[in-house]
Amino acid sequence: MANTYTNHKGVKSALSTPPESGQEEYKDATASGLYLRVYSTGLGVFIHRYKINAQRRVFTLAVPEISKSTKETELSAALGQARAIHAQQRTQIKAGIDPAIERDLKAQELVAMPTVSEFADTYIQRYAKPKKKSWAEDERQLKADVIPVLGSLKIDAVRRGHVIALLDKKEDTGALVARNRLLSLLSKYFAFAFERDLIQENPAKGIKKLDEEARTRVLSDNEVRLLWQWLHSNKCDLATNSALKLALVTGQRVDEICSMQEKHIQGDWWLIPDPKNSVPHTVFLTDRAKQIIEELRPHSRKGYLLINREGESKDSSTLPAVMESAKVAWEIEPRPTPHDLRRTLTTGISKLGFNRLVQDKVINHKDSSVGGIYDRHDYAKEKQQALEAWARKLDEIIHGHTADNVLTFRQA
Numbered sequence: 001m002a003n004t005y006t007n008h009k010g011v012k013s014a015l016s017t018p019p020e021s022g023q024e025e026y027k028d029a030t031a032s033g034l035y036l037r038v039y040s041t042g043l044g045v046f047i048h049r050y051k052i053n054a055q056r057r058v059f060t061l062a063v064p065e066i067s068k069s070t071k072e073t074e075l076s077a078a079l080g081q082a083r084a085i086h087a088q089q090r091t092q093i094k095a096g097i098d099p100a101i102e103r104d105l106k107a108q109e110l111v112a113m114p115t116v117s118e119f120a121d122t123y124i125q126r127y128a129k130p131k132k133k134s135w136a137e138d139e140r141q142l143k144a145d146v147i148p149v150l151g152s153l154k155i156d157a158v159r160r161g162h163v164i165a166l167l168d169k170k171e172d173t174g175a176l177v178a179r180n181r182l183l184s185l186l187s188k189y190f191a192f193a194f195e196r197d198l199i200q201e202n203p204a205k206g207i208k209k210l211d212e213e214a215r216t217r218v219l220s221d222n223e224v225r226l227l228w229q230w231l232h233s234n235k236c237d238l239a240t241n242s243a244l245k246l247a248l249v250t251g252q253r254v255d256e257i258c259s260m261q262e263k264h265i266q267g268d269w270w271l272i273p274d275p276k277n278s279v280p281h282t283v284f285l286t287d288r289a290k291q292i293i294e295e296l297r298p299h300s301r302k303g304y305l306l307i308n309r310e311g312e313s314k315d316s317s318t319l320p321a322v323m324e325s326a327k328v329a330w331e332i333e334p335r336p337t338p339h340d341l342r343r344t345l346t347t348g349i350s351k352l353g354f355n356r357l358v359q360d361k362v363i364n365h366k367d368s369s370v371g372g373i374y375d376r377h378d379y380a381k382e383k384q385q386a387l388e389a390w391a392r393k394l395d396e397i398i399h400g401h402t403a404d405n406v407l408t409f410r411q412a
Helices: 008-016 070-093 099-108 118-132 133-149 160-172 176-195 223-230 236-248 255-258 289-300 315-327 338-351 356-363 371-373 380-399
Strands: 025-029 034-039 042-052 053-062 269-272 279-283
Touching: 008 025, 008 034, 008 042, 008 070, 042 070, 042 289, 053 099, 070 099, 099 371, 118 133, 133 160, 133 176, 133 315, 160 176, 176 289, 223 236, 223 380, 236 255, 236 289, 236 315, 236 338, 236 380, 255 338, 279 380, 289 380, 315 338, 338 356, 338 380, 356 380
Parallel strands: none
Antiparallel strands: 025 034, 034 042, 042 053, 269 279
């Protein structure tokens, strides 16, 4: 039997168990053709499936998006609104009127060509959120770099020169990586506008990315010690402090650390079910890692362990500025980023004798080689050994003495 719901509690249950990938639909048991569509991102929308003039249609209802964090009263209101719209549309269909055509005609009549700012909302809601795990970063970039400059322009008035000016502004600050990321975003943004027949050509198409110099920054032992002391003296809020410490202790990506959930902590292991490379990953938790997590638990909200001042999960995009402010810790330029903490751990376990394969398993680098595809071993023991050895080395660095129990492993 297909997944169904009868009331807002059923809707909440569906939102609480999003699919690992793609989307899943739940049928309204009381309204023919009304469905709740739940995306792997955890967001849900109501859709109406119907048939008219031998044509099958799917209509996304104009009801605010919902998620498992939505209050029950709001879920009940959203469901009521969806059922009311559905009932109106069923009346239209019986009269031979296609709701989708009516909507499009009304939109054509009432909505003028959107501005860059207005279409940014459409891009986020209809493209980025359903398709990209990193949609929040797209939203941040648009608000920070695009809308302040081009926001008031009609989207069909944007020319190639406007895009180049935005990119040159980034390049002139020396932020070549950020410049290339902005180009990628603008390419997708205008491609989506082209797909929706708002523009005749993509003004970002054909602009080349600049060569990026790969970062090789690794913190020295003294920088690690000074950074740890700076964090330990409560120079920043608990979530930021803990995120940076966990990046150094576990070597995981900071956005995955900031999304850490209580339900994914299982004894000595942390499960990351939906990482950046889409390969589910387990991280061994050393005593120091578990101590940091234990300090976070009293402050958790909605199952998330790292919480900002508004009670929502921590935004990893705030961490680079905090690293920048820790000036007392940096001996050389360039100043490190949160990602360099991950590189520091990888370099550290390499020096301790763990080979490249174990390094990749610890930090969850995807192995696309033939051997990597056929090797189904989980390397749990090797990951544990590497992270325990790094924990001992880190303890030695932080406390400024040589630990007798720091073991070096021979390369396999």
